Amino acid sequence: MTDASTAEARTDDTAAWWRQAAVYQIYPRSFADANGDGIGDIPGILSRVDYLADLGIDAVWLSPFYPSALADGGYDVDDYRDVDPRLGTLADFDELVAALHARGIRVIVDIVPNHTSNRHAWFQEALAAGRGSAARERYIFREGTGENGELPPTDWVSVFGGSAWQRVDDGQWYFHHFAVEQPDLNWDNPEVREDFLKTLRFWSDRGVDGFRIDVAHMLTKDLTEPLPSRAELELLPQDGTHPLIDRDEVHEIYAEWRKVFNSYDPPRTAVAEAWVSTPERRARYASAEGLGQAFNFDLLVADFDAEQFRSIIADNLAQATLSGSSTTWVLSNHDVTRHATRYGLPPLNGRPVKQGTEWVKAGGPADQLDRERGRRRAHAATLLLLGLPGSTYLYQGEELGLHEVAEISPEQRQDPAFFRGGEFDGLGRDGCRVPLPWTAEGSSFGFGADGAHLPQPSWFAEYAVDVEAADPSSTLSLYREALRLRHRLQTAESLEWVETGRVDVLRFARPNGWQVVTNFGAEPFDLGADADAVVLGPVDGGALPGESTVWIAPQELIG
Numbered sequence: 001m002t003d004a005s006t007a008e009a010r011t012d013d014t015a016a017w018w019r020q021a022a023v024y025q026i027y028p029r030s031f032a033d034a035n036g037d038g039i040g041d042i043p044g045i046l047s048r049v050d051y052l053a054d055l056g057i058d059a060v061w062l063s064p065f066y067p068s069a070l071a072d073g074g075y076d077v078d079d080y081r082d083v084d085p086r087l088g089t090l091a092d093f094d095e096l097v098a099a100l101h102a103r104g105i106r107v108i109v110d111i112v113p114n115h116t117s118n119r120h121a122w123f124q125e126a127l128a129a130g131r132g133s134a135a136r137e138r139y140i141f142r143e144g145t146g147e148n149g150e151l152p153p154t155d156w157v158s159v160f161g162g163s164a165w166q167r168v169d170d171g172q173w174y175f176h177h178f179a180v181e182q183p184d185l186n187w188d189n190p191e192v193r194e195d196f197l198k199t200l201r202f203w204s205d206r207g208v209d210g211f212r213i214d215v216a217h218m219l220t221k222d223l224t225e226p227l228p229s230r231a232e233l234e235l236l237p238q239d240g241t242h243p244l245i246d247r248d249e250v251h252e253i254y255a256e257w258r259k260v261f262n263s264y265d266p267p268r269t270a271v272a273e274a275w276v277s278t279p280e281r282r283a284r285y286a287s288a289e290g291l292g293q294a295f296n297f298d299l300l301v302a303d304f305d306a307e308q309f310r311s312i313i314a315d316n317l318a319q320a321t322l323s324g325s326s327t328t329w330v331l332s333n334h335d336v337t338r339h340a341t342r343y344g345l346p347p348l349n350g351r352p353v354k355q356g357t358e359w360v361k362a363g364g365p366a367d368q369l370d371r372e373r374g375r376r377r378a379h380a381a382t383l384l385l386l387g388l389p390g391s392t393y394l395y396q397g398e399e400l401g402l403h404e405v406a407e408i409s410p411e412q413r414q415d416p417a418f419f420r421g422g423e424f425d426g427l428g429r430d431g432c433r434v435p436l437p438w439t440a441e442g443s444s445f446g447f448g449a450d451g452a453h454l455p456q457p458s459w460f461a462e463y464a465v466d467v468e469a470a471d472p473s474s475t476l477s478l479y480r481e482a483l484r485l486r487h488r489l490q491t492a493e494s495l496e497w498v499e500t501g502r503v504d505v506l507r508f509a510r511p512n513g514w515q516v517v518t519n520f521g522a523e524p525f526d527l528g529a530d531a532d533a534v535v536l537g538p539v540d541g542g543a544l545p546g547e548s549t550v551w552i553a554p555q556e557l558i559g
């Protein structure tokens with residue numbers, strides 16, 4: 001249990017609570033299953049709020065829990081203002097928010113504005129109402145090409161692979177940037193805009209503190225004919241004028257949203273998922289007149305390499321100055337290979353590659369995975385990140401040091417990206433979405449009474465919460481200690497680099513004297529007299545071992 005003083009230390013009631021928060025992402029269907037149907041649910045999360053409080057996070061971000069056929073893990077939303085009956089009720093949701101707030105933990109929910117699901121009432125209405133109807137105007141319907149309109153309007157390809165157009169019974173085609181079950185909304189339509197304002201108010205009124213905005217850079221489109229071909233599209237610059245991606249006018253939408261956010265006290269926050277071409281373009285999403293913060297995904301595609309980390313950190317701090325926002329850090333989320341695994345494989349960033357006819361992840365089959373090395377580097381990278389200015393987004397299971405699950409058969413896989421072979425070619429994203437192990441023994445490792453919706457491998461037992469909680473050298477113990485110390489040490493949002501005389505060792509100091517040293521290389525790094533001031537991380541004979549991080553702090557700060 002967390003005592004009142006810890007909860008108090010965590011609570012920052014000013015409007016700026018988000019600037020340096022540690023946010024923990026929950027993928028609800030894979031967190032904890034209270035009713036034993038194999039799918040994680042809201043009562044399951046409720047049963048684990050003490051775990052979340054003990055972890056020491058400032059906020060949780062809940063991935064979609066709305067009614068959904070799960071064509072894309074819940075990012076295909078049937079109704080934006082309800083809870084999936086399999087996951088619980090609105091009353092359960094209210095109870096969860098109250099329980100988290102009581103422990104000083106804020107709540108962020110996921111908004112998916114680019115597309116609805118094909119089961120959404122609007123899309124069903126559009127299908128029934130037929131061509132030329134107002135209902136079709138909420139989506140992007142076009143006539144086909146070819147003699148009888150039997151060919152799609154363009155040769156564009158969706159993110160998950162295959163055509164980006166789908167034909168409906170009366171012969172028209174609709175546009176879907178993602179799965180067939182995710183028709184894109186028409187953001188030129190005032191009704192669409194109005195409805196999302198209503199959704200933002202709906203959750204804000206229920207006490208939600210902030211929002212994570214799914215593919216925030218894709219909402220507005222310019223589909224004036226003639227439409228470019230796929231090849232032409234790929235050559236167009238993404239400078240605000242591209243027909244589909246990161247168009248300048250998308251910010252008019254977020255300016256409207258900001259008015260809603262600021263009508264609450266404290267103002268609701270938002271963070272953009274925006275994969276855009278430059279840091280400058282990303283800064284627009286993070287502006288105080290817009291969403292206020294944007295994810296920085298640079299480390300998801302970086303190697304465990306001092307020079308890459310250093311330039312990413314420097315660029316993002318500079319970018320934060322541009323936007324006035326705070327920096328954000330992410331090593332793992334529900335869309336990418338877990339970082340313990342990326343760092344334990346040959347350096348291909350966890351990206352899938354083709355070997356012969358087989359797609360394999362991260363440049364090697366699972367037997368090339370060096371688990372111990374992955375764990376060591378993951379610890380080093382996490383401690384480095386938690387020492388940086390700005391907010392850090394953690395993904396459920398990384399606090400256990402979980403590895404990606406490779407051993408899921410094709411029949412058991414769920415990710416549409418796996419089946420259609422689009423941008424996430426290879427194994428898809430199921431391997432990081434396997435339900436969490438809570439206990440080493442028992443049905444589905446304590447996830448639920450009757451199995452898990454994705455298969456858990458036997459090695460999950462070693463990573464179970466009950467095992468790690470009892471082991472002071474576990475990843476869980478490290479995260480708990482790091483998050484606890486971080487609250488004490490947190491200071492103004494800046495850092496100064498300290499020269500180390502080695503290209504593979506990074507060192508920086510925060511304004512209050514808190515220092516972080518990361519050794520990316522193999523050779524130990526001598527810490528000199530500072531070895532005595534290490535408050536977290538491994539020291540061996542006065543030196544920082546290879547592939548590890550320490551925190552150094554004056555005693556009075558941790559007192």
Ligand code: GLC
Nearest residue numbers: 072075112178214215334335
């Ligand atoms: C975002 C989500 C991803 C989803 C996609 C479509 O990238 O993170 O999981 O598949 O949007 O909604």
Ligand code: CA
Nearest residue numbers: 033037039041
């Ligand atoms: Ca359940």
